[in-house]
Amino acid sequence: MQKRKLRRKFLHDGSGQLTYEIREIVSLAEQFREQGLSITWENIGDPIAKGEKLPDWIKEIIVDLVKDDSTYSYSSTKGNPQAREFLAQKVNERGGCTISADEIVFFNGLGDAVGKVFGYLKKEARVIGPSPAYSTHSSAEAAHSGYKHLTYKLDPDNNWLPDIDDLRRKVKYNDSIAGLLIINPDNPTGAVYPQYILEEMVGIARDHRLFMICDEIYGNIIYNGSDTAALSQVIGDVPGIALRGISKEYPWPGARCGWMEVYNQDHYPAFKTYIETLVNAKMLEVSSTNLPQLSIPRIMGDPRYQHHLEARKEMFAERAAEAYKIFSSVDGIKVIKPQGAFYMTVLFDDGVLTKNQRLPIPQADIKALLQENTSEITLDKRFVYYLLASTGICVVPLTGFASDKHGFRLTLLETDDKKRRQTWQTIAHNIEKYLLS
Numbered sequence: 001m002q003k004r005k006l007r008r009k010f011l012h013d014g015s016g017q018l019t020y021e022i023r024e025i026v027s028l029a030e031q032f033r034e035q036g037l038s039i040t041w042e043n044i045g046d047p048i049a050k051g052e053k054l055p056d057w058i059k060e061i062i063v064d065l066v067k068d069d070s071t072y073s074y075s076s077t078k079g080n081p082q083a084r085e086f087l088a089q090k091v092n093e094r095g096g097c098t099i100s101a102d103e104i105v106f107f108n109g110l111g112d113a114v115g116k117v118f119g120y121l122k123k124e125a126r127v128i129g130p131s132p133a134y135s136t137h138s139s140a141e142a143a144h145s146g147y148k149h150l151t152y153k154l155d156p157d158n159n160w161l162p163d164i165d166d167l168r169r170k171v172k173y174n175d176s177i178a179g180l181l182i183i184n185p186d187n188p189t190g191a192v193y194p195q196y197i198l199e200e201m202v203g204i205a206r207d208h209r210l211f212m213i214c215d216e217i218y219g220n221i222i223y224n225g226s227d228t229a230a231l232s233q234v235i236g237d238v239p240g241i242a243l244r245g246i247s248k249e250y251p252w253p254g255a256r257c258g259w260m261e262v263y264n265q266d267h268y269p270a271f272k273t274y275i276e277t278l279v280n281a282k283m284l285e286v287s288s289t290n291l292p293q294l295s296i297p298r299i300m301g302d303p304r305y306q307h308h309l310e311a312r313k314e315m316f317a318e319r320a321a322e323a324y325k326i327f328s329s330v331d332g333i334k335v336i337k338p339q340g341a342f343y344m345t346v347l348f349d350d351g352v353l354t355k356n357q358r359l360p361i362p363q364a365d366i367k368a369l370l371q372e373n374t375s376e377i378t379l380d381k382r383f384v385y386y387l388l389a390s391t392g393i394c395v396v397p398l399t400g401f402a403s404d405k406h407g408f409r410l411t412l413l414e415t416d417d418k419k420r421r422q423t424w425q426t427i428a429h430n431i432e433k434y435l436l437s
Contacts, residue, residue, distance in 0.1 A: 028373055028385065029394045035365045040393045040423055042410045045187070045342060047251040051415035054250060055308055061298045062291075071291050077283045079106030079259065080293040086301065087244075087259065096233035097263045105279060106288040109256035110217055110245050111136055117213060117241065117260070118144045120277050121178070127213065128170060129181035130154050130162060132188050132345065132401035137181060137215065149402050150177065156347050156405070159336050160191035164200050171208050179211045180204065184228065185218040188401050188409035189345045190320065190338025192226035198234045205238050211271055212240035217258070218341040220249050220309050223317035226339040232263060239264045239271040246292060248342075249309070250299065257292035316342050319412040319420070326424045332435045338412070345398060346431075347407035353379035357437045359390035359430055380406035383434055391426055 029039050041049065065071050078084060084101040092098045107113035118127065118140040127141050131151035138149040152167035154160045162182075171177050182201060184193045193201075205212050214231035222228060231242045245258030265272040282288070299305060316338075323344050324337040332352040338344050361367040370389040374382050381397040388394050398407035410427065414420035 024400075025384070025388070025394060025396060028369070029388060031369055032366050032389060032392070035363060035369070037363070037366060037389075038392050039388075040391075040419075042414075042423065043394045043396050045248065045411055045413065046253050047248070047342070047413050048253060050411070050413035052251060052413070054252065055304070057302070057304055058250060058299055058308075061302070062295055065291060065294050065298075071294060073290060075106070075287040075290040075293055077287055078102070078279060079104065079288060080290060080296075083293040083296045084259075086297040087261070090300075091230075091232050091261055094230055094233050096230075097235050099232075099261060099263060103262040103265065104259055105262070105275075105282060106257070106259045106293055107282070108258075108285075108288045109247065110215070110243050110258035112256070112288075113243055113258050113260055114140050116278050116281050117243075120274065120281060124176055125178035126150050126174070126176045127179035127181050128152055128167070128174075128177050129402075130183060130186065132398055132403040132405070134183055134187045134215070135401060137183070138402040141181070150174070151402055154186070154189060154191065156334060156336060156345075159339075160186065160189040160345070161193060161197055162201065164197070164204075167201070168204055171204055171210070177208070177210065179213060182212065182214040182231070184214060184216060184231075185222055185340025187215075187218070187341055188343050188396070188398070189336070190341050190343050191336070192222055192228050192339040194227045195229045195234060198229055198231070202234050202236060202238055205240075206236070210238075211268075211274075212238055213243065214240065215243045217243060217245050217248055219244060221313060221316060221342065222340040223313045224320070224337065224339045228340075232261065235263050237264055237267060239268045241275075246296065252292065255292035256289060316412055320344065322421065323410070323412060323424055326421070326428050330428050330431050333407075333431060342412040343409050344412065345407055345409050346427075347398070347405060348380060348383075352435055353383060353406055355379070355382070357383070357386075357434050359386045359434055359437070361386075361389050378406065380408060383431075384408050386434065387427065387430055391430060393423060393427060395427070 025043055033039050084104040087104050088099050088101045114136050121144055123145055126145055128150045129137055142149040152170055153163040155163045231240055240263045242261040246255055247253040262275050265275050320338040324335055327335045327346055332349050334347040366389050374385055378399040380399050384395055384397045395408045395410050398405055
């Protein structure tokens, strides 16, 4: 068939930067499943899909809200006033920067917020973020600019903490950088930044007149005694945005309910105009979903909520220790015990991966599909694909997180204790087999 051209080029220059390895690997996994392979999904951070149950008291509050006819109305453009008042009070109780309810803006999940935060920047204004990077941030920043995401290094030899010298040097010598992105606790590494690290990063932003963005979606999933702080507690007079939500915390990922907290906009006219632009963009959508917003004061304000958070912290701390014990005994890899969120990164030692390593694939049709998909890919992705084809376990390659290091991310979410240990032991055993093949 003859191919025809349209009148004008209309595709955005950054369209090729929109990648999301966490879900892209699902396409290959589904093809394997069609051939009869049972898949163990370790690729995505959905606690509900891995068997976690909301406490009954939380469900009862949501059921009561569903019975209330007002639940089905629009919310205000920025979000439900009572929810915003409640959240602003929580920020102010932390100490540090104080805000009003007008400086809380709701979105349909943090993916919606991230898309707008990056989408309304000038193309020439860059935001530097961590590497490894969470794909939603790195892809959105790269897409808005049309270039590869700018990153500073997280150092696996220093508990995956930011390399402050690398960050300072890159900011100093690249005047296109307008913003600094932090993810704390971090996804994909599970690192939690000590307060002194956060203060150094704020200092860099202040010295170079940058605004800050801090993804704090896992801010209430911190364990193992980490000394950290919320952005609001350390930001001082620097303009910034913190991103939070309920998807990982209740957990209720299907609610698609996240919000941004805006700091110091009144001191910086250009930043205030930028925030007003984000609110106007939200106004064109009318509002975000009302029901989950209405639940926030009732659930987070309930005396049982703090116990709920503490129980989950303890649960993930135990699983992090369990995963660390299994993987730290394997030669050829490096693991750092997570201190927050519910992920762990397994890093391959330099030089241990080659293009000739393999795992046994019993089914000929799956082996053929694998061979079609393993040419011209990174060495860690090649391992991940072989692991998937051989065992059905689906993890995410580290190079899919805007990283030049080879490894993969797994989750701490499986609620079936026997299955969780068996999955991790199977991965560990297959690393050994692959590296020796």
